[in-house]
Amino acid sequence: MNLLFKICIVLIIGAIGGKIAKYFRLPNVSGFLVAGLLLGPSFIKYISSGDIESFSIISELALSIIAFSIGSEFIIKDMLKLGKSIVIITLAEVLGAIVLVFSFMYFLFEQPFAFSIVIASMSASTAPAATLLVIKQFNAKGPLTKTILPVVALDDVFGIISFGIAMSLAKLSVGNHDVSIFEMFSGPFIEIGGSLLLGLGLGVLLSFVAKKSSSRDELQSMSLAAIGIATGLSTMLGFSSLLTCIMMGTTLVNMLHKAKRVFDSVSDFASPVYVLFFTLAGASLDLSILAKVGLMGVAYLFARAGGKALGAWIGARSVQASEVVKKYLSLALLPQGGVSIGLIVLVRQQLPEYSMAISTIIMFSVLIYEVSGPIFAKIAIEKAGEIDGGVKSKDKKMNKVDEVEAI
Numbered sequence: 001m002n003l004l005f006k007i008c009i010v011l012i013i014g015a016i017g018g019k020i021a022k023y024f025r026l027p028n029v030s031g032f033l034v035a036g037l038l039l040g041p042s043f044i045k046y047i048s049s050g051d052i053e054s055f056s057i058i059s060e061l062a063l064s065i066i067a068f069s070i071g072s073e074f075i076i077k078d079m080l081k082l083g084k085s086i087v088i089i090t091l092a093e094v095l096g097a098i099v100l101v102f103s104f105m106y107f108l109f110e111q112p113f114a115f116s117i118v119i120a121s122m123s124a125s126t127a128p129a130a131t132l133l134v135i136k137q138f139n140a141k142g143p144l145t146k147t148i149l150p151v152v153a154l155d156d157v158f159g160i161i162s163f164g165i166a167m168s169l170a171k172l173s174v175g176n177h178d179v180s181i182f183e184m185f186s187g188p189f190i191e192i193g194g195s196l197l198l199g200l201g202l203g204v205l206l207s208f209v210a211k212k213s214s215s216r217d218e219l220q221s222m223s224l225a226a227i228g229i230a231t232g233l234s235t236m237l238g239f240s241s242l243l244t245c246i247m248m249g250t251t252l253v254n255m256l257h258k259a260k261r262v263f264d265s266v267s268d269f270a271s272p273v274y275v276l277f278f279t280l281a282g283a284s285l286d287l288s289i290l291a292k293v294g295l296m297g298v299a300y301l302f303a304r305a306g307g308k309a310l311g312a313w314i315g316a317r318s319v320q321a322s323e324v325v326k327k328y329l330s331l332a333l334l335p336q337g338g339v340s341i342g343l344i345v346l347v348r349q350q351l352p353e354y355s356m357a358i359s360t361i362i363m364f365s366v367l368i369y370e371v372s373g374p375i376f377a378k379i380a381i382e383k384a385g386e387i388d389g390g391v392k393s394k395d396k397k398m399n400k401v402d403e404v405e406a407i
Contacts (some may be wrong), residue, residue, distance in 0.1 A: 001056060010047065011272060014041060014279030027134045028376040029278055034371065036282020047283035055280050060241070062277030064231045065270045066129045067242045070264050071199075071249020071288070073149040086147065089105030089315035089325075090154040093333060094124040096311020097304050098162060104303040109296050114170035115354045118347060121166035122362060123304040125339040128152040130370065131332050133274060134377040142386035143322040148332045153246050153314075156339050157192060160240060163343055166186025170351055195234060195243035202230050202244070203251025210252070210262050220265040242339065286368045293364040300361050303370060308333045324384035331380035335373030336365050 017035025018028035028347050039046045102120035105111045131152055135145055152321040165188070206226045213219040234241035252271070253259045308331035340362050348355040381387055 002055055003051075003390050006047075006051065007055065007058075007276065010036075010279050010283070011040065011276055014275040017279070018275065027130075027378045028137055029130045029133050029374040030371060032275055032278035033282035033285075033374075036279035037285055037287075037371075039279070040283035040285060042285070042287040047280070049284075052280060052284045052332045053287070055276070058273060058276050058280060060231055062270070062273050063129065064227050064241055064245045065266060065273065067098075067153075067245035068230075068249040068266065069132060069225050069263060069270075070128055070149055070153045071246040071251075072259065074153070074246075074250040074253065075148075076254050077232060078146075078152070085319040085321060086150045086154060088319050088395065089147065089312060089321065089329070090151045090158060092315025092318070093151070093308045093311035093330070094155050094158045094162065095306035096309075096314070097123045100307030100310070101300060101303045104299050105296070111296075112173075112354075113171045114351065115174075117166045117355065118163070118170050118351060118354065119300070119361060120344055121159070121356050122136055122340050122347075122358070123300070123307070123336075123365075124162050125156045125336070126152045126308075126333045127339070127370070127373070128156070129274075129277070130335045130374045131238040131377045133278075134374050134383065138378065138387045139389055140381040140386045141389040142381075142384060144328055144332075144384040145152070145322045145386050147321065147329060148380075151329070155333070156242055159339055160192060160243075163186045163346075164191075167346070167350060168404060174351070174353070191239055192243060193240040194237060196247045196326050198233060198237070199230065199244040199247025201250040202226055202233075204255065206248065206262075207252050207255040210259075216261070216265055219262060223262050224269060255259060276279065281370060285370070286363075289360060289364050289366070289367065292360050297361045297364045301365060304336075304361050304365065305330075305334060306397075307359060324386075328380040331376040334369050334376050336362075336369045340366065347398040382395050393400075 013035045014032045014396025017031035017033075019031070021028055021034070021213070036047070038044060041048065075145065098120045101123045102116050105116035105119060106113065132150060134140075135148070177312075206223065209222050212221060213222055227245060229242045231241040232246040233239075249263075252262060256262065312330040312333060313326055315321075316329060344355070344359045344362055347358050351358075
């Protein structure tokens, strides 16, 4: 079947799924994912694994746009106030997930050290896409929202570092000495440093171009081209396209006086791309994997969620964060995808003896968390009173003040 026709059907079904989800007061993202799941191999098989491969450029573009948008949250004057707190909270939730998952796998299920440390490191990163779209859909603003986006972005950095270290330790434990210890440990730091430098350079260049752009259409074209170049160069150089685009967005928002018009121009283009991305992500999920994971896969789910919840609470408490951050931050940190799926490829290449077990559990986790994660993210911002910028909460307070004054 013609790919263009097929992708239009995916777009229509995804949009319908989002509409149905909205009717049930669920995040649009959940509707996109479930619609994709119905189109995929688990049900009507309209989308095959070959189709998913053909549409991979859509996923790359969507993730890059999302990462670029997250970069807009890293405003230096705000980060100077929150920077230390964000780092501590992120480090705590990352360590919480790694320690708890490792303990479950190594001590409870008596798995080999190499398997336990690698899968534990893969539990650290959070997929930012679903959480960002939930925040945008419900126009959430407040202390929790301001904390979520930097934490989600930063825990991908910590996730890449922890995976590099874990893979080095795993190779040492199984006797794979093809690469020197220095090369194994320096790899993640070179990847992160290179990504940040590339993003910085492209961000400076985009800031200059944006100042000279006279129309919105021209600005949109240049911005999307910059995102595409950042993604392509990162892939060619072996860097992280997510980190590169986050850094590019961060550089732009801090250098350009009217940076909002750049992000708005990209956002105007992105909506149908997001629908396609999440619907195709749902189509890539295969329910047959449920029969393969067993008790260990279920334990991984609970250990990761419990570790992130405990770590986020300890981190938020140690920096004296607001009560809503302490209570609800962990609910927004559950989605797992992008980075973790990418790391599976490296596990297959460098630790093939454990790749099947690890990839099965991770894909099971992605299946469960990608569908349920947006719902938990909505619950978090709803409980925190930050939907529609907390307007409803403010209105209630104003009404109470008016009642008191009337008395």
